[in-house]
Amino acid sequence: MGGPQAASARLDRFFTQLNGGFSSxxxxxxxEPCSETPWIYNFLGEPWKTSDIxxxxxxxxxxxxxxxxxxxxxxxxxxxxxxxxxxGMHPEIPGDDVLVLNAPxxxxxxxxxxxxxxxxxxxxxxxxxxxxxxxxxxxxxxxxSWIRFSQIAHGGxxxxxxxxxxxxxxxxxxxxxxxxxxxxxxxPQAGTYxxxxxxxxxxxxxxxxxxxxxSPPGGGTVGVGPIVNTVSGPELAIRNExxxxxxxxxxxxxxxxxxxxxxxxxxxxxxxxQNIAVSPGMHFSYWIFPQSSANINLTSGNNSAYVALDxxxxxxxxxxxxxxxxxxxxxxxxxxxxxxxxxxxxNYVTVDLTPLAGKTINRIDLGYSQPNGxxxxxxxxxxxxxxxxxxx
Numbered sequence: 442m443g444g445p446q447a448a449s450a451r452l453d454r455f456f457t458q459l460n461g462g463f464s465s466x467x468x469x470x471x472x473e474p475c476s477e478t479p480w481i482y483n484f485l486g487e488p489w490k491t492s493d494i495x496x497x498x499x500x501x502x503x504x505x506x507x508x509x510x511x512x513x514x515x516x517x518x519x520x521x522x523x524x525x526x527x528x529g530m531h532p533e534i535p536g537d538d539v540l541v542l543n544a545p546x547x548x549x550x551x552x553x554x555x556x557x558x559x560x561x562x563x564x565x566x567x568x569x570x571x572x573x574x575x576x577x578x579x580x581x582x583x584x585x586s587w588i589r590f591s592q593i594a595h596g597g598x599x600x601x602x603x604x605x606x607x608x609x610x611x612x613x614x615x616x617x618x619x620x621x622x623x624x625x626x627x628x629p630q631a632g633t634y635x636x637x638x639x640x641x642x643x644x645x646x647x648x649x650x651x652x653x654x655x656s657p658p659g660g661g662t663v664g665v666g667p668i669v670n671t672v673s674g675p676e677l678a679i680r681n682e683x684x685x686x687x688x689x690x691x692x693x694x695x696x697x698x699x700x701x702x703x704x705x706x707x708x709x710x711x712x713x714x715q716n717i718a719v720s721p722g723m724h725f726s727y728w729i730f731p732q733s734s735a736n737i738n739l740t741s742g743n744n745s746a747y748v749a750l751d752x753x754x755x756x757x758x759x760x761x762x763x764x765x766x767x768x769x770x771x772x773x774x775x776x777x778x779x780x781x782x783x784x785x786x787x788n789y790v791t792v793d794l795t796p797l798a799g800k801t802i803n804r805i806d807l808g809y810s811q812p813n814g815x816x817x818x819x820x821x822x823x824x825x826x827x828x829x830x831x832x833x
Contacts, residue, residue, distance in 0.1 A: 445485045452481060456494050460502055460511050470498055471512030476522050480533045480541040483619055488586035489572050489607035492544040495526045496571035499546055528552065528561055529601060530588075533619065538590040541619050542612075544573050544603050557596020563603055570603040573611055581735050585783055586612030587619035592786075615769050616781045620789055636717055637826030638710075640679060640689045647691065648711040650678050654806050658759050660706030660751075665809065668694040668739050668817045677707040677807055685728040685787045685823035692821055693807050697744060697814030704775075704810040706751065710825075713755070717802040719794045722830045725752055725760065726791035731820040733784040741816025746782040748820060749775040749790070751806040758800065760792065761808060767792045775810040787823075802827070 454467075455478070461467035469475050479498065482490040502511040503523050510519050525531050529545035545563040552559040576583050577600040578592060593599070612618070638645035653674065655661040665675050675695030684690040697703040731745035751773075752760035761774040769781040773792050782788045805825070809818055 449482065449485050449487055449490070452478070452485075452490070459494075459498060470502055471519075473515055473518045473522075476518070477531065477533055480531050480543070483533075483541045483586040483612060484621055486613040486615075486618060487609075488542065488612035489609060491541075491586075492571050492573055493607075495543045496546075499523060499526055500568065529563065529599065533587075537620070539587055539619055540590055541587045542573070542576070542599075544571050545601055554594065554596065556594060559593045559597050559599070561599045561601070563601040565603045566601075567603075569605050572604055572607045574602045574604045574608045575611065576601055579735075581733070581785070584611055584614065584617045585619075585786070586617055589786060616783060621768075633829050635723065635827040635829055636712060636715065637824075637828070639687050639824050640684075640691060641687045642689075645710070647677070647679065647709045648804075649708040651676055652708045654706045654708040654753075654804075658757055658762075659708070659753065659806060660704060660759075660761075660808060660810075662705040664698045664700050664703035664814070665695045665705040666698055668696050668819060675705040675707060675809070677709065680821070683730060683821045685730070685821075687823075690730070690821040690823035691807070692819070693748065693809070694739070694817065694819040695809060696817045697809075697811055699813065699815040701812040702810070703812065703814035704808065706806045706808045708804060709750075709807055710805040711803075712805065713803045717827060719797045719800045719802065720829055721795045721798050723794045723798075724791050724828050725750070725794055725826075726789070726828065727825040728787050728789055728823045729782065729820060730787050730823075731782050731784050731818075736785045737819055739817040740819050743779050743784060744811060744814055744816055744818035745820045746779040746784060747775055747811035747814065747818065748782075748807065748809050749773055749778050750822065750825065751775070751808045752794075752802055753804045753806060754797070755801040755803045758797075760794075760797075761810075763797060765792050765794070765796060775808040776812065779811075 456468050458467035460471045461469050479494040480491050527546040530540040533541040548566045550561045579597045653662045667674050677693050680692040681688050695705050727750050732740050734740050766772050767790050771777040
């Protein structure tokens with residue numbers, strides 16, 4: 442209630458005391474139900490407050506003296522809170538691989554994982570420098586205040602730079618925030634599936650491969666060619682290279698040749714015979730992984746993020762031109778996605794189709810649209826679904 446600023450103000454009051462006890466209205470970090478609360482600031486675009494609170498927790502509540510734990514260790518839960526906080530991360534979302542970040546406590550730490558070491562460095566780490574100024578993930582600068590475990594599961598590097606004063610620009614933009622499965626959007630599982638596919642062997646498969654949607658209002662293609670000369674045009678096909686879940690996802694790619702407009706709309710699924718009518722509360726959702734040039738040298742800049750799935754309705758209208766916005770607050774047209782999609786990360790996107798109730802879905806396309814685009818784009822899409830709220 443009241444938006445991010447009001448939520449932040451309530452958290453500020455909550456952390457006036459760090460270990461208020463069972464009957465207190467303040468934080469009780471001596472018991473595990475409060476363990477995740479300091480990292481909520483990251484979701485509000487204020488990760489510097491998380492770093493401040495976490496630093497205070499580590500230095501004020503924990504020590505090496507007898508009684509150096511702020512409460513019952515609960516079979517290692519409180520100790521693990523400290524260890525993860527000292528490394529600069531916390532597994533904030535149960536059931537997801539999201540690690541929400543804070544300023545590490547030590548200048549360097551190395552975590553030995555089965556498939557490779559993760560090196561965490563924090564320039565200027567110490568009692569007087571609790572705020573993140575910048576971060577590089579595997580050598581690439583990142584403004585996001587979170588990562589996925591998959592980014593470091595096979596080894597990697599997190600390079601923090603810390604300072605005594607907050608950098609309020611780091612981690613503050615909508616595209617920098619950790620994923621949230623609330624704020625008016627359903628999680629991928631929070632609803633009854635009307636239609637959906639994870640693209641695995643026994644799931645619904647694309648109706649078309651490498652097929653431009655030239656049937657109005659499909660959009661066709663202008664100023665876009667193949668990403669490599671061994672194919673004839675923009676691509677769209679199932680690959681086993683990268684997936685949000687399972688092993689398979691749709692790979693998309695192409696090359697913008699410059700000029701305006703540059704766009705390509707590729708057909709994926711024909712659902713015209715399934716009579717899927719939009720009903721109140723229906724959401725169209727998917728995961729998308731736009732690749733950067735650090736991930737694959739065929740891409741340029743942030744081209745890969747000018748992509749969105751499009752819904753074509755039987756009356757000749759489209760989702761991209763409907764004016765509807767996704768959970769990031771930007772309209773569902775592919776040209777708008779660059780401001781919110783994280784490169785080299787799986788991004789969850791969902792659109793509430795309620796204002797279009799009564800329309801019938803004909804097909805699903807993948808659209809790339811970048812005015813004056815130049816250079817390659819490439820990425821993956823997975824776990825596409827149409828859901829309605831659970832009915833009791």
